[in-house]
Amino acid sequence: MAEHILLGHGGGGSLMQELIATELAPLYCDPVQLGLDAAILALPHGRLAFSSDASVVQPLEFAGGDIGKLAVIGTANDLAMVGARPLHLSVSLILEEGLPLALLRRLVRSMAAAAIDTGVTIVAGDTKVVERGKADGVFISTSGIGLLDSPNPITPQAISPGDQLLLSGDLGRHGLAILAARHGLDLQPSVASDCAPLWPQVQALLAAGAEPHGLRDLTRGGLGSVLVELAEASGCDLVLDEPALPLAPGVAASCELLGLEPLHLANEGRFVAVVPCDRRAAAEAVLAPGGGRWVGAVQAAASPQPQVRLRTALGSERLLPPFSGDMLPRIC
Amino acid sequence: MTWCVMTREAPARPFMPQASPGKAVAAVVADLQAIRTRRWTLMEVCGGQTHSIVRWGLDQLLAGAVELVHGPGCPVCVTPAHTIDQALALAMHRGVVLCSFGDMLTVPGSHRGSGDLLQVRATGGDVRVITRPSQALELARAHPERQVVLLAVGFETTAPAIALLAEQVRVLGLSNLSLLLAQARVVPAMAAIAAAPERRVQGFLAAGHVAAVMGQGELEQLALQRQIPVVITGFAPLELLQGVLACVRLLEAGTPRLHNAYAQVVRQRGNPAAQALLRQVFSVADGPWRGLGTVAAGVLQLRPSYRHLDARLRFGLGAGGAGACGEAEPRCRADQVLQGVLRPTACPSFGVACTPHHPLGAPMVSAEGACAAYLQRSSRHG
Amino acid sequence: MCLAVCGRILSISTAAAGDPALWRCAEVDFDGLRQTVSLACLPQARIGDQVLVHVGLALSVVRDDVVRDDP
Numbered sequence: 138m139a140e141h142i143l144l145g146h147g148g149g150g151s152l153m154q155e156l157i158a159t160e161l162a163p164l165y166c167d168p169v170q171l172g173l174d175a176a177i178l179a180l181p182h183g184r185l186a187f188s189s190d191a192s193v194v195q196p197l198e199f200a201g202g203d204i205g206k207l208a209v210i211g212t213a214n215d216l217a218m219v220g221a222r223p224l225h226l227s228v229s230l231i232l233e234e235g236l237p238l239a240l241l242r243r244l245v246r247s248m249a250a251a252a253i254d255t256g257v258t259i260v261a262g263d264t265k266v267v268e269r270g271k272a273d274g275v276f277i278s279t280s281g282i283g284l285l286d287s288p289n290p291i292t293p294q295a296i297s298p299g300d301q302l303l304l305s306g307d308l309g310r311h312g313l314a315i316l317a318a319r320h321g322l323d324l325q326p327s328v329a330s331d332c333a334p335l336w337p338q339v340q341a342l343l344a345a346g347a348e349p350h351g352l353r354d355l356t357r358g359g360l361g362s363v364l365v366e367l368a369e370a371s372g373c374d375l376v377l378d379e380p381a382l383p384l385a386p387g388v389a390a391s392c393e394l395l396g397l398e399p400l401h402l403a404n405e406g407r408f409v410a411v412v413p414c415d416r417r418a419a420a421e422a423v424l425a426p427g428g429g430r431w432v433g434a435v436q437a438a439a440s441p442q443p444q445v446r447l448r449t450a451l452g453s454e455r456l457l458p459p460f461s462g463d464m465l466p467r468i469c
Numbered sequence: 470m471t472w473c474v475m476t477r478e479a480p481a482r483p484f485m486p487q488a489s490p491g492k493a494v495a496a497v498v499a500d501l502q503a504i505r506t507r508r509w510t511l512m513e514v515c516g517g518q519t520h521s522i523v524r525w526g527l528d529q530l531l532a533g534a535v536e537l538v539h540g541p542g543c544p545v546c547v548t549p550a551h552t553i554d555q556a557l558a559l560a561m562h563r564g565v566v567l568c569s570f571g572d573m574l575t576v577p578g579s580h581r582g583s584g585d586l587l588q589v590r591a592t593g594g595d596v597r598v599i600t601r602p603s604q605a606l607e608l609a610r611a612h613p614e615r616q617v618v619l620l621a622v623g624f625e626t627t628a629p630a631i632a633l634l635a636e637q638v639r640v641l642g643l644s645n646l647s648l649l650l651a652q653a654r655v656v657p658a659m660a661a662i663a664a665a666p667e668r669r670v671q672g673f674l675a676a677g678h679v680a681a682v683m684g685q686g687e688l689e690q691l692a693l694q695r696q697i698p699v700v701i702t703g704f705a706p707l708e709l710l711q712g713v714l715a716c717v718r719l720l721e722a723g724t725p726r727l728h729n730a731y732a733q734v735v736r737q738r739g740n741p742a743a744q745a746l747l748r749q750v751f752s753v754a755d756g757p758w759r760g761l762g763t764v765a766a767g768v769l770q771l772r773p774s775y776r777h778l779d780a781r782l783r784f785g786l787g788a789g790g791a792g793a794c795g796e797a798e799p800r801c802r803a804d805q806v807l808q809g810v811l812r813p814t815a816c817p818s819f820g821v822a823c824t825p826h827h828p829l830g831a832p833m834v835s836a837e838g839a840c841a842a843y844l845q846r847s848s849r850h851g
Numbered sequence: 852m853c854l855a856v857c858g859r860i861l862s863i864s865t866a867a868a869g870d871p872a873l874w875r876c877a878e879v880d881f882d883g884l885r886q887t888v889s890l891a892c893l894p895q896a897r898i899g900d901q902v903l904v905h906v907g908l909a910l911s912v913v914r915d916d917v918v919r920d921d922p
Contacts, residue, residue, distance in 0.1 A: 323885040390882030394856050395600060396571070451494050451706060453526025456845045459825045463587065465571030466600050468627065468854050468906050469516045469544060469837060517853050570906075601907030603889065623906075626853035630908040633891050637873060678853035681903060681911040700922075711919070718922045728922040734903055734911045743892040743910065 142236040147266025157264065160241055163249045164228060164259045176260035178225060184285040186221035188212055192277040197240065199318040201310070201329025205244035207405060208277040209251040209259075210332055211356070217336040218352045218408065220287030220343060226252065227261035227280045233272035244275065255334040257281065287343055293370030295350035300435040301417040302375065303410045305338050306331065306428040308360060309388035312402030312464075316391070328387050333406030338427060342410060347420040351411035354404075361400035361445070361457050363409055368443040375443075377433040380450045396467035401460045411435065490707065497710045498530050501717055509720055510536045510669050511713060512809050514659055515624075515676030516543030516837035517704050523842045525706040527713075535713055538669065539842055541658055541807035542676055544622040545572045545835035547758040548651040550579035555786045556620045556649055560586055560594035562784070566612065568605040569620040571598045576834050581798055602634040609638075609646035618780045622651040626678040628769060629743040632750035635775050647780035652751070652769040653758060655679050656687045661764055662808055663695040670809055672698040672716040674709070677731040682747075684739025689727045696725045703731040750775050759831055760803040801830035806839050813840040820844055855905035856881055857913055860898050863890065879904060
């Protein structure tokens with residue numbers, strides 16, 4: 138077999154069949170699925186959650202993960218955020234002509250391992266190949282189904298003044314690992330992405346009776362962007378206790394040197410939980426072993442536009458700086 | 470791990486305690502309240518100081534005692550609009566790689582709808598974000614077939630690094646790297662503000678990092694000639710507040726002179742090697758600041774032996790005169806804001822037609838421009 | 852206008868050819884992030900010094916022993 142992806146591998150003919158049988162089969166725990174146009178599933182009773190995602194990260198491989206691991210865990214985590222146990226995933230691959238097969242094999246191994254870690258099965262998928270220059274190596278699209286475990290809806294509308302904000306772990310590892318890989322930053326010790334399944338912590342929160350009013354995983358745009366969305370969706374102000382925010386080692390120094398805002402760095406294995414005031418202790422007990430902690434509270438909006446405010450170590454307050462989506466390092 | 474970047478480096482220094490930052494800061498504010506007999510108006514000149522003030526809410530802690538007016542020391546804000554237009558034109562040029570610090574990527578040009586460097590990148594221009602000038606040198610050496618242009622903005626803190634790059638390019642004999650220069654000098658702008666008839670500013674908080682390069686001489690002269698206290702400060706919140714306290718002491722005593730409150734970094738002479746490099750590469754000239762007009766002795770220009778590195782000459786762009794700082798956006802009142810005579814909140818467009826995502830002028834673009842800084846104030850503290 | 856950060860010099864090197872002062876560089880540690888920094892403007896800097904760095908150029912040696920004096 139060739140050592141690189143060819144256009145023919147996406148052509149529907151024998152090359153493609155060979156690719157699927159040889160390289161992609163490890164993704165599927167049931168080889169019968171490979172021969173079907175659609176997966177046939179027997180789903181447990183109850184409400185289902187459904188989510189979709191696309192992964193376009195560069196570089197494809199980085200400390201602590203790769204695009205495949207991100208794709209599988211990312212969709213599973215989206216399901217966990219509405220209180221659903223992730224069950225099944227579909228994986229669509231868009232491969233660039235010229236992608237080394239050795240790299241594809243590593244990504245497939247990684248996705249298969251992530252699926253096992255997350256407790257999902259990959260049941261459907263698709264493969265396409267585009268010309269050299271049209272896909273940055275690999276793009277991965279995933280969709281997933283989960284079974285709702287939470288009795289109460291976990292939607293931002295449930296968030297109310299008096300609720301408490303908790304983080305499941307420290308901030309910035311994934312964003313910093315990507316920055317380091319892209320810009321050749323020499324970090325001692327090196328920082329690895331925090332990409333990890335979130336369902337175990339969510340399940341523990343639900344089992345402990347934390348009754349979360351909101352759960353959001355932090356991904357692109359970091360904690361800052363999630364809180365802005367939650368404030369707008371809930372109509373409440375969110376007030377963070379800045380000294381309580383746990384930054385991963387190296388994040389503070391790197392952000393200062395590069396002139397970046399730590400609260401906008403991406404994470405891939407962290408979430409924020411909004412719980413009623415009387416459930417704060419229960420939630421803290423669940424999240425503390427993973428480095429999680431209380432970081433703030435929900436208040437009634439002080440102005441027509443709900444805000445995210447930070448209370449500094451000096452007792453003053455500031456608003457979260459706006460984030461358009463582009464992390465631009467500054468020298469000033 | 471708690472987040473408290475009070476002092477910016479691991480070892481504690483004698484007058485910056487790591488523990489109980491709130492207490493140390495409260496003590497300085499208490500001292501200030503004890504000695505002042507009235508409310509004073511101070512201007513911090515450097516965008517880095519503005520950033521720190523907003524980020525730590527220092528003006529909230531000083532409310533009632535001191536009003537802090539944000540000065541024009543933000544290169545993003547004062548780089549002439551014409552220079553941005555030239556950068557946009559160069560970036561669209563095939564064969565050119567335009568290198569810029571990230572701060573400049575969303576600054577609008579002089580014409581409405583001219584876009585910014587980020588938009589030019591989206592439509593195919595080769596725009597590279599760099600964090601140090603040496604990256605432009607590496608690019609030029611790696612790509613001899615391309616013309617690399619560095620949009621070289623900044624004040625005297627950045628000027629030595631630009632001068633070093635110019636000298637390295639000259640020594641290496643590289644013919645594919647040039648500079649689109651917009652280097653400004655801080656003290657002449659301070660002098661212009663101090664000389665303005667409608668001046669509200671009673672004391673200056675001078676930029677510690679500019680002083681680390683240039684030393685104290687020019688600032689001493691400014692304090693004496695304009696009879697206005699000037700205090701050199703650092704950028705950590707405690708350093709800034711200690712600087713404010715020192716300035717108020719000078720004001721209460723009626724002694725308008727220079728005081729160095731950042732002695733751990735700033736020496737009387739500054740950095741002689743950096744100054745020698747600046748003199749070798751640059752000469753001082755009158756030049757435009759966006760929003761302020763022509764500032765006497767306010768800009769740096771390349772000396773004759775480095776003029777072949779001037780991107781304007783290399784690409785036939787034209788120098789742009791005093792009129793080059795004119796704006797096509799009539800609603801923007803950046804000139805009054807940058808001189809400290811108009812509070813951004815008093816501008817009718819503030820936060821409405823003019824926001825960081827859709828700025829009418831430069832002070833709303835930069836994280837430390839006066840207008841963007843005001844927008845980050847919590848609404849409860851106005 | 853001047854985002855500058857302090858770091859500690861771990862090692863110093865010069866280019867093999869050309870003016871050593873122009874190309875003198877240091878490996879500097881910024882709380883775990885290591886970068887190459889030019890020492891062209893700090894000929895007196897030594898290993899172990901804390902230096903203030905802006906856009907890859909060291910501008911000043913930070914002195915721990917300075918006592919603050921008030922006006």
